[in-house]
Amino acid sequence: MQHSVREEGGVVVASLSGDVDLESSxxxxxxxxxxxxxxxxxxxxxxxxxxxxxxxVASLIEAFQLxxxxxxxxxxxxxxxxxxxxxxxxxxxxxxTIHATLADAL
Amino acid sequence: xxxxxAPEAGALLLRHRFPARASELRSVREAVRxxxxxxxxxxxxxxxxxxxxxxxxxxxxxxxxxxxxxxxxVLEIECAGEALVVSLRDFAPPIDPSRVRPRDxxxxxxxxxxxxxxxxxxxxxxxxxAPPGGGNLFxxxxxxx
Numbered sequence: 688m689q690h691s692v693r694e695e696g697g698v699v700v701a702s703l704s705g706d707v708d709l710e711s712s713x714x715x716x717x718x719x720x721x722x723x724x725x726x727x728x729x730x731x732x733x734x735x736x737x738x739x740x741x742x743x744v745a746s747l748i749e750a751f752q753l754x755x756x757x758x759x760x761x762x763x764x765x766x767x768x769x770x771x772x773x774x775x776x777x778x779x780x781x782x783x784t785i786h787a788t789l790a791d792a793l
Numbered sequence: 794x795x796x797x798x799a800p801e802a803g804a805l806l807l808r809h810r811f812p813a814r815a816s817e818l819r820s821v822r823e824a825v826r827x828x829x830x831x832x833x834x835x836x837x838x839x840x841x842x843x844x845x846x847x848x849x850x851x852x853x854x855x856x857x858x859x860x861x862x863x864x865x866x867v868l869e870i871e872c873a874g875e876a877l878v879v880s881l882r883d884f885a886p887p888i889d890p891s892r893v894r895p896r897d898x899x900x901x902x903x904x905x906x907x908x909x910x911x912x913x914x915x916x917x918x919x920x921x922x923a924p925p926g927g928g929n930l931f932x933x934x935x936x937x938x
Binding site for chain 2: 706708709710738740741742744745748752769772773776777779782
């Protein structure tokens with residue numbers, strides 16, 4: 688998994704790419720929790736994620752719940768079909784806010 | 794007349810023995826995807842089998858071996874008529890299958906999703922009787938035709 692972080696339109700955009708799996712999800716978790724703790728809304732771009740497993744999804748849930756408690760925004764952007772499939776199987780497409788494009792999210 | 798391209802029922806298609814470590818799972822996913830596609834699975838079907846194998850391996854690494862890094866997993870894929878049968882054998886202490894149940898998805902929290910994903914994407918998934926020599930044997934089936 689690789690990642691990049693940038694600011695756009697006053698929010699933090701974290702782009703993940705590659706596989707967010709048991710090996711890499713601890714890094715995804717630390718990254719996302721750290722960004723949420725920064726106090727601004729966070730968008731997680733998933734358009735280059737080839738594979739995400741339940742441990743990667745757990746990282747998203749944890750960051751989402753931390754943001755909710757802090758009262759800041761947290762949303763997912765343009766998940767690949769394979770990432771969306773896992774979110775749907777876990778019925779999390781109804782829990783997360785998911786934007787089709789970054790422009791929609793900003 | 795049988796299709797000469799179709800493997801015999803019960804034919805072993807893939808056997809892969811690997812260390813029970815997170816760093817191994819990427820190559821396991823690739824091997825499973827390649828085999829499933831080679832057996833004529835649609836890409837979506839192959840992707841679902843990959844999800845199930847990956848999550849089942851995670852359960853072994855995290856729960857059966859519980860952080861031990863010297864464990865091993867044996868993955869076998871067999872053809873059984875119109876289905877693929879995927880077996881995952883470990884050599885960890887026997888686990889209680891009743892503790893490996895999907896959780897209630899309405900309770901949104903990190904963790905506990907793997908078993909749910911496996912049951913969602915496969916047609917069958919359960920522990921087989923403990924194999925000779927100990928360990929655990931988890932078997933999943935997926936219709937592919």
